[in-house]
Amino acid sequence: MAKQKILDFEAALRRLEEIVASLEGENESLEKSLTLFEEGVKLTETLRSHLDTAEQRIQVLMKDGDGNTSEKDFEG
Amino acid sequence: MSGNRTTLTVSEITAQIKGQIESQFSRVWVRGEISNFKHHSSGHMYFTVKDAGAELRCVMFRGFNQSLHFKPENGMDVMIQGKITVYELRGQYQLMVQLMEPAGIGTLYLAFEALKKQLMGEGLFDESKKQLLPSYPKRIGIVTSPTGAALRDMLNILKRRAPQVDIIIRPALVQGDGAAADVAAGVQALESMSNIDLIIIGRGGGSLEDLWAFNEEILARAIGDCSIPIMSAVGHETDVTISDMVADLRAPTPSAAAELASTSISELSQRIRHQKNQLHRALENRLNQLWQELDHLVDRQSLQHPRMMIMRNREKLDIIMHQIDFSMHQFLSMKSTKLKGFEKELSVLNPSDILHRGYSIAFSDDGSIIRHADDVNAGETFVLKTGSGRFSAEKKKMLPNSG
Numbered sequence: 001m002a003k004q005k006i007l008d009f010e011a012a013l014r015r016l017e018e019i020v021a022s023l024e025g026e027n028e029s030l031e032k033s034l035t036l037f038e039e040g041v042k043l044t045e046t047l048r049s050h051l052d053t054a055e056q057r058i059q060v061l062m063k064d065g066d067g068n069t070s071e072k073d074f075e076g
Numbered sequence: 077m078s079g080n081r082t083t084l085t086v087s088e089i090t091a092q093i094k095g096q097i098e099s100q101f102s103r104v105w106v107r108g109e110i111s112n113f114k115h116h117s118s119g120h121m122y123f124t125v126k127d128a129g130a131e132l133r134c135v136m137f138r139g140f141n142q143s144l145h146f147k148p149e150n151g152m153d154v155m156i157q158g159k160i161t162v163y164e165l166r167g168q169y170q171l172m173v174q175l176m177e178p179a180g181i182g183t184l185y186l187a188f189e190a191l192k193k194q195l196m197g198e199g200l201f202d203e204s205k206k207q208l209l210p211s212y213p214k215r216i217g218i219v220t221s222p223t224g225a226a227l228r229d230m231l232n233i234l235k236r237r238a239p240q241v242d243i244i245i246r247p248a249l250v251q252g253d254g255a256a257a258d259v260a261a262g263v264q265a266l267e268s269m270s271n272i273d274l275i276i277i278g279r280g281g282g283s284l285e286d287l288w289a290f291n292e293e294i295l296a297r298a299i300g301d302c303s304i305p306i307m308s309a310v311g312h313e314t315d316v317t318i319s320d321m322v323a324d325l326r327a328p329t330p331s332a333a334a335e336l337a338s339t340s341i342s343e344l345s346q347r348i349r350h351q352k353n354q355l356h357r358a359l360e361n362r363l364n365q366l367w368q369e370l371d372h373l374v375d376r377q378s379l380q381h382p383r384m385m386i387m388r389n390r391e392k393l394d395i396i397m398h399q400i401d402f403s404m405h406q407f408l409s410m411k412s413t414k415l416k417g418f419e420k421e422l423s424v425l426n427p428s429d430i431l432h433r434g435y436s437i438a439f440s441d442d443g444s445i446i447r448h449a450d451d452v453n454a455g456e457t458f459v460l461k462t463g464s465g466r467f468s469a470e471k472k473k474m475l476p477n478s479g
Contacts, residue, residue: 009240009344010212016351023358033362040355047348051341054240058231060222061246061265069265074245 009050016043087164094162097169101160106132106171107179110152121148125156125171134158136173146178146283153179184284188291191318195293200300200322207305207324209337212344213273215242216337217304219262222247226280226309226330233331238338244272250279255289260298267302274337275302277319278309278330290317299323309333394435394447432463449474 019040022028028036058074084092108125115121119138124131134156148154157175162168195201216234220227222245234241246262249255259277266275277299279287289295290310299306299322308323309330320326327333431437438446439459452458452471460469 009214010210013212013347013351016348016355020351020354020358023355023362028362030363030366033359037355037359040351044348044352044355048345051240051345051348054341056235056239057242059242059244061244061262061269071244074243 009047012043012047016040016047019043086167090162090164090167094164097160097162103157103159104171106156106158108132108154108156110148110154111150113148113150121173123148123150125154133168133170134173135170136176140174141176144176148176155179178284184288184291188318191291191293191296192321195296195300195318195322200296205300209305209307209325210273212339213241213337215244215272217244217246217266217269217272217275219246219248219259219266219275219277220279220330221250224250224280226278229280229329229331230276230278230334233334234338237335237340240341240344241338244269249289251282251286251289256292256295259289260295263295263298263302263306267304272304275304275306276309276327276330276333276337277306277323278327278333279311280330281311281315287311287315287317290319292318295319296322307333307337431461434463437461438469 019036023033023036023040059071060074061069062072063069106125108127110123111126111131113121113123119141121134121136121141123134123136125134126132136158155177156171156173158171158173160169161172163170199205218227218230220230227245231243234243244266246266248262249258263275263277266272277290279290287310290308296318299308299319305324307325307327308317308319309327309332310317310319311329313328316326325336327336437460438452439461440446440452441457441459444451446452446458454471454473457468457470459466
């Protein structure tokens with residue numbers, strides 16, 4: 001039921017900004033800089049594909065006779 | 077015949093009646109039910125107000141009725157303020173209306189003011205109670221009428237603007253008996269789902285009575301108690317409800333709420349693009365800077381004290397070289413296909429150029445780089461990589477440092 005969409009967009013974007021900041025800081029070793037860069041590239045790809053494949057899911061919270069709730073896809 | 081009889085002409089007595097009535101009823105409040113309502117093309121309104129025992133003709137001229145906050149209709153219970161005027165020509169009197177409001181409004185207004193004062197006293201409207209709205213909500217909960225225009229407007233905007241955001245709708249009664257309790261229950265139901273970043277409650281425009289659920293205490297308290305940020309979007313821009321005051325943010329309309337709730341996908345794309353450019357630029361700068369440091373080091377040492385200084389720093393340099401070589405290989409092989417553009421820039425930094433300058437890299441037999449003399453035991457073989465070609469070598473013995 002739940003799609004594989006567990007990306008924490010906000011956290012990923014914040015991490016990307018951190019990476020850029022540390023690369024700009026000019027304190028990291030070469031090896032560390034390259035590792036950071038690579039992580040940054042991967043993050044931009046993940047974030048981009050997250051947006052490219054964004055497909056809004058709309059659900060309705062339904063209540064049955066016993067007061068239990070369930071989620072159904074919205075048909076509107 | 078009529079010697080001492082005082083006779084008045086019709087005009088005279090009408091003038092007297094007019095004078096008496098108009099001075100006595102120059103400013104009165106009347107309550108009654110509207111009937112025979114007619115909004116004339118001239119803009120004036122003509123109607124009567126009545127109760128069980130009597131009728132009163134009324135006129136409300138255009139200049140006065142333009143400021144009405146509601147649409148008068150037959151059967152409506154209203155409070156009217158105005159003055160009685162006498163129309164002498166036809167011997168009729170009427171109420172010239174200056175103010176009119178639905179009779180119910182008085183009690184609603186009082187209730188609104190009382191609750192507002194009470195909740196304000198309890199601190200429910202305090203700025204310190206307001207929660208920050210999430211910048212990148214993943215899931216937005218909406219409590220509203222499933223058939224209303226408000227929901228349609230919000231869904232349209234969210235679909236176009238922020239398809240990355242999921243939505244869960246909790247259908248609720250938004251007017252009439254039980255509406256406030258239903259919306260309050262909706263807020264609690266969404267709160268208990270725990271994976272919702274923001275809740276919007278709202279409905280489209282309507283009369284004060286229609287919007288009343290959003291002025292009730294039960295809903296105000298549910299909003300105040302909710303741990304998830306809530307946006308209230310009730311009616312039009314001019315309608316301000318108690319819910320709006322308790323909510324973390326008031327949106328002037330449901331459409332505006334949808335806009336305020338989400339960061340647009342185009343803005344997000346732009347941010348990512350920007351960060352990507354920054355990332356490339358930062359790495360390029362970093363690499364340029366490291367190369368510069370290295371070149372400086374080489375130049376300075378050789379100028380000053382040719383051999384000795386170089387030898388002293390050679391070990392240090394070698395370590396840096398090895399790091400560069402190792403990292404570049406790893407990096408380029410992993411990224412070569414994805415980062416074609418960037419690779420072009422990197423090609424000027426190709427580690428093999430360094431080898432052409434006369435440096436070599438020693439690899440142990442397991443392929444790892446030898447960084448320290450201790451990494452290889454005497455008698456062990458290893459591979460030496462030069463600018464053109466590799467050959468195998470053997471460690472004879474340790475030499476003293478900076479020989």
